[in-house]
Amino acid sequence: ADVTVFAAASLKNALDTAVSAYKAKTGKDVAVSYAASSALAKQIEAGAPADIFFSADLDWMDYLAKKDLIDGASRVTLLGNTLVLVAPKDSTASLEIKPGFPLAEALGADGKLAMGAVASVPAGKYGKAALEKLGVWAAVEPHVAQADNVRGALAFVAKGEAPFGIVYGTDAHAEKAVKIVATFPEDTHPPIVYPVALTKTGTSADAKAFLDYLLSSDAKSAFEVQGFTLLGSKG
Amino acid sequence: MTLDVDVQKRLGAFEVAMRFQTGGGITALFGPSGSGKTTLVNLIAGLLRPDKGRIALGSRVLVDTNTGVFLRPAERRIGYVFQEGRLFPHLSVRSNLMFGRWLTPGARRWGDFDAIVDLLAIRPLLARRPRDLSGGEKQRVAIGRALLSSPECLLMDEPLAALDPARKAEILPFVERLRDEMRLPIVYVSHSVEEVARLADTVVRIEGGRVLASGPVGEVFATIDAEGGFEAGGVLTARLVTEAGADGLARLEHPAGALLVPHVGRPAGSLVRLSIRSRDVTIAVGEPGRLSVRNRLTARITAIAELAPPDVAIRLDVGGEPLVARITRDAVRELGLEPGQMVTALVKAVALDERRG
């Protein structure tokens, strides 16, 4: 491939669309390796042939930046996402997210709140932060079922195993078996952002060209269709 | 208990088609290596299914392909001493021996553990595993294991082949006692003419998967011998007159003369069967000199058959029973023997194995 991108798995749909559009336009071949941001970061640290790193959170981008493995000048926080509370499609639950809202009560004695792992998976970390900020974490914590990624959490809700889940807005949009009960206000959690950057080895013109394409308006629709918000600002 | 066999079975290119009937007691299967003896025994045990045919033990039909009856081995209550031991490697000798016993309801058990262990001289081995036994020791344990399962019929495939003469001499009378006291029908495979002549009531001669001859041991052996290669002479039935005294010899009466035999262990008056090997018979014309040979039977020559030189089989009528002597052609010529002639058949006393009738 002309360009190799290491991208967080949650970006797959959007990025695949962008890549095929790019390929159609330029004839260049872009290979994307989708995995957990953590795994990708460590691989880049170990010398992976990645030209571009597209992370699902700031932590892992910072991790590489600290090790001087990315080209800081090229770093862009490209996408934003929302955090939502979802329920199975046939659920009649309605909750309004506000400080002290009765999530634990809504879960009942036996119901689980499906989330990404709160210590490691970005969506889990954001969710935990939000619930803490809203003052319900302590009550909810015993009910939390942590999945190893957002898709796992979504599946628990989609299959009706868990009455509620916290996932990204993009995931909730695409999954027809769940409905969004409410969206977490942006100020309840750190910004959900997807930074992208060239790696220190990604110095080819092709890599730069593809990154530029991602930042261009041509790529915009591919991301927006999936429910991402385009931030596009450097930093 | 009669054993009724009429079976067909194909194993690879080898075809078995055997039919015979025995009247209980000990049936010897006798035939060259690869003739189908083990195959037949496996059919009786139920380890092989006949392609066609029927096997019945007394009134119990073990298998009948016509009616679809097939008793599984475990249901047949037939003890089997395998040609190759087949001891359970994970069990001690004691557990091997007790295996069948544990599975036998108390009411059907017979035989005494200690007596059998001592007879087979395997007491020192009880705590061992089969792996640490010698060839003969394994075979003895296998015999014990089959006996202690209290079978109603016993199949023994060359059970004594790996044993020394002294041990054989101890076990053979025990096998006879099983037949006589337990009335246990026994199918006995052996290559030893002596064993067969001594033990068998019925002999089934097998070759190439077929039955060449079957019938009482005397008859079958007399024919075998005439054909050469074997050494069976015949079986005589005599009446016990006095049991062995200090000299160790029992006196018997036979139409053709008196006979001396080692201890018989039966009441006076009993009919006793004696097997005689053809090469142990010497023929005398006229009065023999002073010989150490004890038994002198009046005999008439019924036929003279040439065997491979230098041997000749002299068929004799000994008080109405057939007996074969195997001597050299040279002797026939020198003594001028011919059919119809009256002679004396000399049989060394010690060459007589006593058999119970």
Added chain:
Amino acid sequence: MTLDVDVQKRLGAFEVAMRFQTGGGITALFGPSGSGKTTLVNLIAGLLRPDKGRIALGSRVLVDTNTGVFLRPAERRIGYVFQEGRLFPHLSVRSNLMFGRWLTPGARRWGDFDAIVDLLAIRPLLARRPRDLSGGEKQRVAIGRALLSSPECLLMDEPLAALDPARKAEILPFVERLRDEMRLPIVYVSHSVEEVARLADTVVRIEGGRVLASGPVGEVFATIDAEGGFEAGGVLTARLVTEAGADGLARLEHPAGALLVPHVGRPAGSLVRLSIRSRDVTIAVGEPGRLSVRNRLTARITAIAELAPPDVAIRLDVGGEPLVARITRDAVRELGLEPGQMVTALVKAVALDERRG
């Protein structure tokens, strides 16, 4: 080639401590079940290591715990016919037979594949797997396999136990030819007195892990018999006068008288050894009369030993060689036999197995 054994070995509670030497030819190991025969053979083959001691075959030291020499089995060039076959289950009979042959450098090979296959009558089995062979067939293949590895010494652990008399009669002369023509030292384990008497040059009597006696077959057997339980009589050495003619009898000359024996197959003038079983010897005092017995030897009674009643062992000096006759005590009394007396020993011609010296 001499075999020199002086070993100690402990197996569980069983202790072997054996020491003997043989002068080549066929050495028979003879002893009851569990006496240590197989253990000894395994020590010679190198499958067991002695705890202490030395084994040498001619000038080759196979193992010596003092000097730390231990030839691995593959280096010993010793063929082993196991008591339990041990055929390779994954190979055809043909490949089993060829296994050792493939591994033998061309220059060291002897024996003809086809000849051995025919002798053992296993040609129809060549394409089969061991699993589909009968007990005797397996044993024959095992014999062939060991022979075809062109060994310089042969260990045979009860090789013929599973075979019928006719087959045995074919294989025994072949074993003799191996000794005579190939000059192959052979260690032969057998429970059959007849086999041992016929084959052995040296007999090693083993019991409880020790050597009770070892030496030439005549000497050892004469002792054994005096103790009872066995039937070996003795071994006589005679000179061949004329080979067998149409009557199938060869004439031999022995200091104690003329002897008639079936075909010998050796040039006139050769010395021939004949083994005689004690129960085949009849004793006559004075003129024996007109008997079918061919061989009459002048003998002097050297001793009379009581065996278990009714038997008595009469030790004879036959032209300077020992021979034992087994007769009844009754006969001793009636004939008035006593040491020093001159008698005639009658031996049926057909009872003589010819042995090469």
Added chain:
Amino acid sequence: MEQLFTPEEWTAIDLSLKVATVATLASLPVGIAMAMLLARGRFPGRSLLAGIVSLPLVLPPVVTGYLLLLAFGRKGPIGAFLDQTFGLVFAFRWTGAALASAIMGFPLMVRAIGLSIEAIDRRLEDAAATLGAGRIVVFLSVTLPLAIPGILAGAVLAFARSLGEFGATITFVSNIPGETQTIPSAIYALIQSPDGETGALRLTLVSIVIAIGAMLLAEWLAARFRAGERT
């Protein structure tokens, strides 16, 4: 020792041991029966069944976990049935972790046991039958003891697999500390955070120690068994 691990880690260790042990012991009878069926049975579809048994090995663990969720979840057909009939719930419970572990280790167990069963000399079973042993007795007294090497090996493989199993478990029953967070789940969570490596390393060592302990136990049992065969 107490200070070596956080309480949460202790809980994970404890739970992993429980899950692995229960998964192994509970699947053993089924594994033996299945190995017997596959090694001895001659029925149409035998190869298919063998294939199905091996599926958890072939599928990515996450897929297996997802299928388990579909089938054994509270709303899944089997899960709902078991819940209503026996009150047996797997979803989000340690029992679900054990089920996932058992299923992931099952193909390993069945293969190992099957190998041992196929190596048994069936003439010994015939011999037992002539001694009056019916099929069940033959199985219990001859086949089973002679298959012990395979049974032990199968149990060790399943136990070890269970200690390392992660994808199917977390997908099926998620990662609830104290309920379904086994050692691998804990390790995974640690690995995903930039500074979790030392914690992951400590827990990894615990896994190794437990697994080696289990292996030594199995070897000791096998040696005892072999010694039994010999002396």
Added chain:
Amino acid sequence: MEQLFTPEEWTAIDLSLKVATVATLASLPVGIAMAMLLARGRFPGRSLLAGIVSLPLVLPPVVTGYLLLLAFGRKGPIGAFLDQTFGLVFAFRWTGAALASAIMGFPLMVRAIGLSIEAIDRRLEDAAATLGAGRIVVFLSVTLPLAIPGILAGAVLAFARSLGEFGATITFVSNIPGETQTIPSAIYALIQSPDGETGALRLTLVSIVIAIGAMLLAEWLAARFRAGERT
């Protein structure tokens, strides 16, 4: 057929087959040697070695992958050495995926082969020795053929494991289409995307078909071998 899968999926299928085949075949000799060593060797540290061989089973695959990355990565000590000495690179190549697969399947392979080796009647090896076979010939002509059931079972287990292996592979060599994206990695990526389920299902079925094919092949070989033993 062509339309059944996207070109990327075809690549993944192709790669998975290559990776599983190479991993299985390349690790077979090592697996046999290791099984022989563990089954027959009597040396101090034997149990420890057995434990180490089993590690990939015990550790969460992600950990194994991570350790591989540390050791065999371009900057890892072994990786750097192999690269400089033999020009052999595992990192982020399909060879790395094969290495990860081989390592994950290794404990399964070794156990299965070991079981078969332990079941061999050593008296047959003795018999071969008396026929003049030295140790190597005994091994090649007796031990190895008699261990065939275990070798086949071990190969099938390793092959199947390779088809399902995901955690170690994706962690070690990432998920690069055409180079390191095997079927399970592709399935993982598909599962991550909202409408990837049907794609995942299709690939899952491919895995199953390949695995069942491999199993049938192994059974056919085993049957041929057994038939050989019989006729």
